Amino acid sequence: MKRHAWLWMGCLFGALPLPAQENVKEEHVETLSADSLITGDARMDSLYRNLPEVLVVGERPVVKASAGKLEYDLPRMIRDRPVDNVFEALKELPGVVEQDGALTLGMQGVTVVLDGKVTNMSTQQLYALLKSLPADRIERVEVMYNAPARYQVRGAMINVRLRHRIGDPGVVQGELYGKYNQDHEASFEERASLLYNGNKFSADFLYVHTHGDSFNTTDKEARHWQQADGSTHLVDNYEEMRGRSHTHTFRLGTDYHLAENYSLSFVYNGSYMTGHNTQHTTGTQTADSRTDQTSWLHNGRFDYQTPFGLKAGAEFTWYNAPDKQWLDSRMGEQCLDFYTEAGQRINAWKFYLSQEHSLKNGWGLNYGTVYTTSIDHSYQMYYGNEEREIEREELPDDVRSRRREQTLNLYAGFSKSFGKKLMTDFSLAVERYKTPVWDEWDVYPVLNLTYLPADGHIFQLNFSSDKSYPGYWAVQDVVSYLGGGYSEIQGNPFLKPEIDYSASLTYILKSKYVFRAWFNHTKDRALQTLYQSPDELLELYRYLNFDFEQQAGLQASVPFKAGSWLNSRLTLIGMWMRQKDSDFYDLPFDRHRLLGIAVLNNTFTLSRKPDLRLTVDGRLQGRAIQGIYDIPSCGDLSATLRYTFLGGNALLTAWCRDILETSMPCPQIRYEHQWVTNEYSSFRSVGLSFAWKFGGYKEKKREAVDTSRFK
Known part of the structure; x- marks a missing residue:
């Protein structure tokens, strides 16, 4: 608590003289x-x-x-x-x-x-x-x-509109960027970005290289109850993990404008990553583990747009992520000594066709269809150590899987403006989701109402339903080991998609103060939780469907200024959450918690000539729950100094983040006979970055792929 108190003292001190400053501002108009x-x-x-x-x-x-x-x-x-x-x-x-x-x-x-x-x-x-x-x-x-x-x-969706046209034809603009960050180990980033604008053709290119070392620790304390004899085993492990990685990311985007609102575009995103990790475990268990990982991603998308509202497109994604692991572990009489090869390869296609009409009297009509299909080739092969007489039958079964998913979505909707104060948007989608396990049809209505009672006042009322699909690897019938082997990750082939129903009301005052209230009910909420097996000395991590999760919350976002030297924003979130699962192993639960989050961002203008600015940001989050987990409060205090020069084309930034080393929550379980504490490391980081923009990159104005389900 002392560190949290210092956190808020550090990020609040700039707001103290605010009232007097604002009064002066208003008196002098x-x-x-x-x-x-x-x-x-x-x-x-x-x-x-x-x-x-x-x-x-x-x-x-x-x-x-x-x-x-x-x-x-x-x-x-x-x-x-x-x-x-x-x-x-x-x-x-x-x-x-x-x-x-x-x-x-x-x-x-x-x-x-x-x-x-x-x-x-x-x-x-x-x-x-x-x-x-x-x-x-x-x-x-x-x-x-x-x-x-x-x-x-x-x-919820955030649509980022990128700049694609940058002024006069033939102009090339760009940016070169480099970053160094040091926490326990050092990491680096180099980036180059180019934009080109022709009369009808424009293009953008991006290349990024990130690389460096990593280090983190886990201090695990567990009291493991065994059902057979009612005994409790104490497990006290300390894990150190060191890693080294290189990631190359590249993007090429092109747009060809045949005429006004008549265009053809192509975007390619790719990446290549290599990573090497070693882990050493001491304590109740002794273990050494080494993992080599590699991944490739290729994603291409074509889009065609016409002046009469017709849009069509196709997208292809190829993803391949093989990895290898060596594990040698001892805990009491238990022994694990093996080599494994695992991997995931995804081939996914998406096709869409849509049409929009602008009708008379403020009416709009839209309809279309979207078809996606993917094939998941995953495998996991185990090899025992014959020299140490680790037999193959003592290891998990090998897995080779070819799993296909198909989704067909048909939708229609309309929009209507009733004068300048009331707008509505309604849509209805019908979707079929088919896998080797599931074949279901669902209906998704969405209603949005926007009301503008006066200038600077905005009300939005929203109702919707949603379905979220599990990650590809989570539904594979595979077993892998975490840490030194005391922790086991299991797939769940019968994991259901979760269905969410939500309602929210948003009010915006003076076009900058944001207030929001919401309620969500998520059926079959899918979360990964820890469970200590009563039959053997093993803790299990597995995605399971809860009966439901409910959340109700209030949010306020308030920006404020003090003269021309301080610009701040305070965001407060209060939330009630409830999670229930009536068949969680042998421990059904129905838990709820009140949760609060406060975020304060401050920007101090130290000087305008030279342009020197300091930011001090703080975040504090209260206790939360996840299944039978208790997640303690955590916080973060960071400071950044930014110097802009060469007419705004050069930017030098220095920072110190997680100053109090309190950003990483350390979850624990104290539920019935389940007792675990995981202390994760959190390191203060300092760094420096430099960016140089050329070709008028900043001053001139001109008008990317979802992988959450991959391994």
């Missing part, structure tokens, strides 16, 4: 509010006429509403923030929080798409692409708490 600009306040014109010697600073609204979506001027929101890629920029949106490496919107899962194009890439592959794209590539961002069916996404 130096700044106009966002709503005054929206309403065309006459003061603005009178200030220019009668007080020509006074500099009037206008504040444009950062968000505006249209049917079913909110459009954010994200480039302006991050102008003074130390963000250098699209992934980090998205965390500046109100309500977007990074949880366990994934982006959430109002504590709900969110799908990120580029230029309205949903891809076959997994979430992790898409995040890797977002982290490689320069933040200056963002033109605007569209946020939808419930995406209509025509976007081919269900649930």
